[in-house]
Amino acid sequence: MNTTTKTPAANNYGTRLLWIGPVAGLACMAALFIAGLITGSAGMTVMAATTAALLAAVWSSTVAAAKKKAAAHN
Numbered sequence: 001m002n003t004t005t006k007t008p009a010a011n012n013y014g015t016r017l018l019w020i021g022p023v024a025g026l027a028c029m030a031a032l033f034i035a036g037l038i039t040g041s042a043g044m045t046v047m048a049a050t051t052a053a054l055l056a057a058v059w060s061s062t063v064a065a066a067k068k069k070a071a072a073h074n
Contacts, residue, residue: 018066022059026052
């Protein structure tokens with residue numbers, strides 16, 4: 001039987017890469033927010049701010065869950 005054992009470093013590797021997607025999303029939402037301010041589009045500004053807040057909340061909960069799972073496997 002083949003069994004693989006993940007090392008603590010391997011368990012933590014995924015948590016180190018979790019920032020890439022949310023940071024890209026937050027950068028896009030910041031750009032849309034600024035574009036909304038420049039063009040005077042209230043809808044674009046509100047949607048960008050709301051989406052950025054939601055993205056930040058999902059990011060923080062995902063990181064917390066991933067760190068908890070990685071710690072449980074150590």
